[in-house]
Amino acid sequence: MHEQYQPREIEAAAQSHWDAQKSFVVSEQPGKETFYCLSMFPYPSGKLHMGHVRNYTIGDVISRYQRMLGKNVLQPMGWDAFGMPAENAAMKNNVAPAKWTYENIAYMKTQLKSLGLAIDWTREVTTCKPDYYRWEQWLFTRLFEKGVIYRKNGTVNWDPVDQTVLANEQVIDGRGWRSGAVIEKREIPMYYFKITAYAEELLSSLDDLDGWPEQVKTMQRNWIGKSRGMEVSFPYDVASIGSAGKLNVFTTRPDTLMGATYVAVAAEHPLATLAAQGNPELQAFIDECKSGSVAEADVATQEKRGMPTPLFVEHPLTGDKLPVWVANYVLMHYGDGAVMAVPAHDERDFEFASKYQLPIKAVVRTSAGDEVGSEWQAAYGEHGTLINSGEFDGLDFVGAFDAIEVALLKKHLGKSRTQFRLRDWGISRQRYWGCPIPIVHCESCGDVPVPEDQLPVVLPEDVVPDGAGSPLARMPEFYECSCPQCGAPAKRETDTMDTFVESSWYFARYASPHYTGGMVDPAAANHWLPVDQYIGGIEHAILHLLYARFFHKLMRDEGLLSSDEPFKNLLTQGMVVAETYYRVLENGGKDWFNPADVEIERDAKGKVIAAKLASDGLPVEIGGTEKMSKSKNNGVDPQAMIDAYGADTCRLFMMFASPPDMSCEWSDAGIEGANRFLRRVWRLAHGHVGKGLPAALDTASLSDVQKDVRRAIHQAIRQATQDIGQHHKFNTAIAQVMTLMNVLEKAAQDSAQDRALLQEGLETVALLLAPITPHISHELWQELGHEDVIIDAAWPAVDDSALVQDNLTLVVQVNGKLRGQIDMPASASREEIEAAARVNENVLRFTEGLSIRKVIVVPGKLVNIVAN
RNA sequence: GCCCCGAUGGUGAAAUUGGUAAACACAGCAGACUUAAAAUCUGCCGACCGCAAGGUCUUGCCGGUUCGAUUCCGGCUCGGGGCACCA
Numbered sequence: 001m002h003e004q005y006q007p008r009e010i011e012a013a014a015q016s017h018w019d020a021q022k023s024f025v026v027s028e029q030p031g032k033e034t035f036y037c038l039s040m041f042p043y044p045s046g047k048l049h050m051g052h053v054r055n056y057t058i059g060d061v062i063s064r065y066q067r068m069l070g071k072n073v074l075q076p077m078g079w080d081a082f083g084m085p086a087e088n089a090a091m092k093n094n095v096a097p098a099k100w101t102y103e104n105i106a107y108m109k110t111q112l113k114s115l116g117l118a119i120d121w122t123r124e125v126t127t128c129k130p131d132y133y134r135w136e137q138w139l140f141t142r143l144f145e146k147g148v149i150y151r152k153n154g155t156v157n158w159d160p161v162d163q164t165v166l167a168n169e170q171v172i173d174g175r176g177w178r179s180g181a182v183i184e185k186r187e188i189p190m191y192y193f194k195i196t197a198y199a200e201e202l203l204s205s206l207d208d209l210d211g212w213p214e215q216v217k218t219m220q221r222n223w224i225g226k227s228r229g230m231e232v233s234f235p236y237d238v239a240s241i242g243s244a245g246k247l248n249v250f251t252t253r254p255d256t257l258m259g260a261t262y263v264a265v266a267a268e269h270p271l272a273t274l275a276a277q278g279n280p281e282l283q284a285f286i287d288e289c290k291s292g293s294v295a296e297a298d299v300a301t302q303e304k305r306g307m308p309t310p311l312f313v314e315h316p317l318t319g320d321k322l323p324v325w326v327a328n329y330v331l332m333h334y335g336d337g338a339v340m341a342v343p344a345h346d347e348r349d350f351e352f353a354s355k356y357q358l359p360i361k362a363v364v365r366t367s368a369g370d371e372v373g374s375e376w377q378a379a380y381g382e383h384g385t386l387i388n389s390g391e392f393d394g395l396d397f398v399g400a401f402d403a404i405e406v407a408l409l410k411k412h413l414g415k416s417r418t419q420f421r422l423r424d425w426g427i428s429r430q431r432y433w434g435c436p437i438p439i440v441h442c443e444s445c446g447d448v449p450v451p452e453d454q455l456p457v458v459l460p461e462d463v464v465p466d467g468a469g470s471p472l473a474r475m476p477e478f479y480e481c482s483c484p485q486c487g488a489p490a491k492r493e494t495d496t497m498d499t500f501v502e503s504s505w506y507f508a509r510y511a512s513p514h515y516t517g518g519m520v521d522p523a524a525a526n527h528w529l530p531v532d533q534y535i536g537g538i539e540h541a542i543l544h545l546l547y548a549r550f551f552h553k554l555m556r557d558e559g560l561l562s563s564d565e566p567f568k569n570l571l572t573q574g575m576v577v578a579e580t581y582y583r584v585l586e587n588g589g590k591d592w593f594n595p596a597d598v599e600i601e602r603d604a605k606g607k608v609i610a611a612k613l614a615s616d617g618l619p620v621e622i623g624g625t626e627k628m629s630k631s632k633n634n635g636v637d638p639q640a641m642i643d644a645y646g647a648d649t650c651r652l653f654m655m656f657a658s659p660p661d662m663s664c665e666w667s668d669a670g671i672e673g674a675n676r677f678l679r680r681v682w683r684l685a686h687g688h689v690g691k692g693l694p695a696a697l698d699t700a701s702l703s704d705v706q707k708d709v710r711r712a713i714h715q716a717i718r719q720a721t722q723d724i725g726q727h728h729k730f731n732t733a734i735a736q737v738m739t740l741m742n743v744l745e746k747a748a749q750d751s752a753q754d755r756a757l758l759q760e761g762l763e764t765v766a767l768l769l770a771p772i773t774p775h776i777s778h779e780l781w782q783e784l785g786h787e788d789v790i791i792d793a794a795w796p797a798v799d800d801s802a803l804v805q806d807n808l809t810l811v812v813q814v815n816g817k818l819r820g821q822i823d824m825p826a827s828a829s830r831e832e833i834e835a836a837a838r839v840n841e842n843v844l845r846f847t848e849g850l851s852i853r854k855v856i857v858v859p860g861k862l863v864n865i866v867a868n
Numbered sequence: 869g870c871c872c873c874g875a876u877g878g879u880g881a882a883a884u885u886g887g888u889a890a891a892c893a894c895a896g897c898a899g900a901c902u903u904a905a906a907a908u909c910u911g912c913c914g915a916c917c918g919c920a921a922g923g924u925c926u927u928g929c930c931g932g933u934u935c936g937a938u939u940c941c942g943g944c945u946c947g948g949g950g951c952a953c954c955a
Contacts, residue, residue, distance in 0.1 A: 043954090300870065540955085665879085811887080
């Protein structure tokens with residue numbers, strides 16, 4: 001055993017052993033319990049970032065721990081390889097997205113391997129390869145025929161200068177990021193997944209996901225947004241329009257119907273279009289509403305504006321004339337693109353009505369009273385007893401809901417309805433680097449799905465996009481084809497699919513990644529699925545996880561697999577953040593400096609007081625900790641850290657810095673500390689092994705001091721097992737091992753028994769660290785005299801007899817304040833504990849002159865004496 | 869704007885069910901070893917008062933429940949994630 005800890009050699013040796021033995025290649029083994037551990041696959045952006053290192057280390061710790069519990073563990077990896085960054089890189093460097101992507105994959109794969117992850121690389125999946133996406137196209141055609149996919153118009157960001165559709169991310173302050181042109185909303189035909197048909201199930205089966213964080217389930221429930229309300233129809237004023245009709249709205253507050261004072265429609269609503277005929281002013285307003293991005297955050301934060309139309313509708317119950325307004329806060333795609341406005345009981349309506357002097361009529365008695373003042377109060381939105389509502393006066397919410405429904409039904413002007421906030425999933429993208437949509441447009445046959453024997457529709461890989469629309473739409477060799485049904489000349493669809501589609505089913509493909517007979521081999525899929533543990537960033541809490549759940553149900557309904565949900569347990573990891581440093585430029589912008597180039601100045605207590613740039617010695621501003629990003633230039637390159645300290649040190653630091661679901665702050669000093677700890681472990685083991693391996697431990701004849709050491713060993717096992725196995729709190733598990741190391745380093749090494757105890761201690765350290773720092777543990781295990789390898793060793797078991805303690809220290813409080821401690825035999829009764837506490841010197845001092853009202857004894861913990 | 873989450877020493881954090889706030893580290897300070905440096909080891913380390921024993925205060929802010937609140941409840945402030953074409 002080498003005297004120094006040499007991570008480079010140790011890690012290379014361990015990794016080549018695993019490679020040679022194919023240690024992490026798994027196959028279905030009937031009868032052996034499976035554990036499918038999956039980390040969200042990366043987008044091959046160029047090189048690994050710290051978020052990847054964190055994600056994959058967490059997954060690896062769980063995988064290796066489960067393997068030590070004796071399970072058949074599957075941990076696969078792949079590449080979410082389609083997406084916009086490849087097109088951007090292509091435009092910047094004049095290189096084809098395919099080439100750029102494949103090169104990135106090759107490099108990032110070497111990086112992942114250097115982390116020593118227990119991955120079955122034979123199952124690698126790359127979503128931009130035809131053998132993957134052909135099954136996505138196959139499913140598309142099946143779903144299209146079933147009607148689960150359909151075509152309708154959708155709204156997109158249109159850049160009028162570049163003549164192209166932009167992603168929300170590419171719209172900055174309402175303008176195109178490259179052209180600077182004001183963005184317009186434009187309607188184009190798209191394909192949609194009918195996810196709303198699964199809304200009810202996506203909602204209800206959340207209740208069965210016990211292994212998911214409550215927070216994520218809440219977000220999904222709110223996103224799906226099931227609400228019970230009323231569909232209400234407002235008949236048009238025939239005379240003023242020259243045609244009759246009904247304006248339909250949906251409301252969750254039909255009890256406030258008698259307080260509706262106007263109705264508002266979205267700019268895209270047919271009624272708005274109708275009203276704008278021969279009304280240039282209104283038309284101008286509608287056009288203005290069409291500028292800006294389609295992102296809801298932009299729409300919802302813009303100033304609420306509106307314009308009256310000359311139109312009126314009739315109140316369905318009173319027959320009163322209500323004016324029709326066009327308002328920019330009404331969303332066309334939610335409900336019916338129109339709302340009934342009750343300014344007295346809805347904050348947005350209140351704001352709008354106040355701005356445009358529309359009437360406000362209170363119809364609910366709230367905790368704020370019967371009146372509505374000039375300032376909005378939260379109480380106005382409460383449920384309460386109806387007032388000013390004619391025959392409905394005095395009814396509560398439920399009573400009014402029912403009575404108003406009866407009244408509306410009688411007039412055929414409304415009925416109760418369940419509404420979802422969830423919208424169908426539009427997947428058409430006018431982009432090149434994505435999976436082609438397998439549809440052929442034929443003049444006589446319409447939209448024809450590409451037959452199975454003609455799949456895949458292969459994406460040409462030698463194309464360099466230029467940012468002006470989709471290149472496929474300009475490639476006759478791609479789009480010219482004949483109709484699969486009638487054989488006439490036809491045009492292939494040139495849109496590609498949303499990249500969320502690929503990431504919605506990759507977890508199933510890993511079960512049978514090379515299967516050529518279908519999307520998945522049902523036997524393999526059912527063997528491995530559902531995923532036992534899924535790990536990824538919290539930023540995916542809604543969209544990706546909802547789409548993957550949806551796809552799983554689609555595949556189930558195709559008969560491809562039998563489970564209802566894809567991910568049994570979910571762990572959402574926090575972000576990796578780091579300090580930022582900048583200087584303000586003359587133009588007011590900021591110049592960001594990488595932490596690696598900045599020197600820190602501290603005061604006597606170690607508090608950071610200033611920072612300067614190493615290269616010029618001049619001060620820089622400290623910008624606070626933020627998510628590692630290119631824009632803030634605060635990224636720390638994991639490769640540099642692995643090269644300098646080794647993978648084990650990086651993994652240990654990452655797992656120790658904070659629990660996985662919290663954000664994790666990068667610290668150069670912290671990684672030094674992690675490295676120091678591994679060197680300490682190595683040094684202790686080296687000293688121990690150098691003296692020859694000891695004989696077996698005789699647990700029956702331990703001295704009190706030796707019992708203390710052994711208790712420390714088994715306390716560490718107990719705690720670390722709980723922390724890793726149950727709570728995924730790797731930071732406290734590591735702290736336990738550190739505490740154990742502190743004990744072992746101080747323990748005697750004189751007698752054979754001492755040395756046997758140290759052997760047990762060091763084996764425990766190696767085993768408890770094995771999932772976290774697998775390379776050093778691999779090496780230590782051999783040095784400690786084991787023939788087998790540590791990845792196949794069993795996780796250590798707690799010897800309860802080692803934990804027994806004869807005496808306990810209890811805390812004594814007076815009125816909840818700590819006043820002393822008493823040592824008591826573990827067997828002491830309540831009465832004995834209370835008696836001992838009462839005569840404690842400090843307790844007597846603080847209870848002098850007071851009478852004791854109550855004594856609370858918490859066994860094994862404390863005594864609280866209540867006195868006054 | 870809407871939904872979700874978070875806030876504890878100089879720093880990262882810990883605290884089974886409401887029961888000793890600050891475990892384990894990092895940084896810092898003092899010392900040992902060394903010709904020196906590195907490495908390593910030992911001690912101190914929330915704030916304030918005190919020679920000390922000890923005391924008072926302290927978990928973003930305000931209030932409540934409780935013998936006892938970092939933990940539960942109500943109301944704020946600030947920070948983060950998501951908002952359907954970033955992945």
